[in-house]
Amino acid sequence: MADSTTVDELVVTKLSEATSTALGAGRTESVELRSVSVTRATLEPVWGAEADRDGTEPDYCQNAHDIYVVSGTLGLELDDGARTEIAAGCAATIPPGHRGWTVGDERLVYLEFDPSEQP
Numbered sequence: 001m002a003d004s005t006t007v008d009e010l011v012v013t014k015l016s017e018a019t020s021t022a023l024g025a026g027r028t029e030s031v032e033l034r035s036v037s038v039t040r041a042t043l044e045p046v047w048g049a050e051a052d053r054d055g056t057e058p059d060y061c062q063n064a065h066d067i068y069v070v071s072g073t074l075g076l077e078l079d080d081g082a083r084t085e086i087a088a089g090c091a092a093t094i095p096p097g098h099r100g101w102t103v104g105d106e107r108l109v110y111l112e113f114d115p116s117e118q119p
Contacts, residue, residue: 011033048100
């Protein structure tokens with residue numbers, strides 16, 4: 001019997017053929033791998049977290065995120081008032097209680113990694 005870290009088959013999935021979700025000023029594509037969900041977010045320069053809210057969510061996202069910024073820059077504000085920018089080439093763990101926006105005139109593209117729920 002193989003242990004849970006053994007990979008029995010090669011799995012290749014294209015994000016361009018993944019499940020896609022439109023956002024107010026962008027889109028996401030997500031694929032499931034063996035132990036992780038990978039989402040690519042592509043957000044236009046006008047994107048801000050508030051633009052995609054329907055008015056029922058809190059002002060700050062209450063989920064944690066592990067991301068890698070491929071291009072552009074993500075502006076981020078934490079609910080304690082701290083602000084930072086996460087530029088292309090940077091990986092980050094973002095805690096609950098944040099809101100974000102694109103910085104400058106460049107499209108923001110980042111990858112998000114979420115553990116998949118295993119049976």
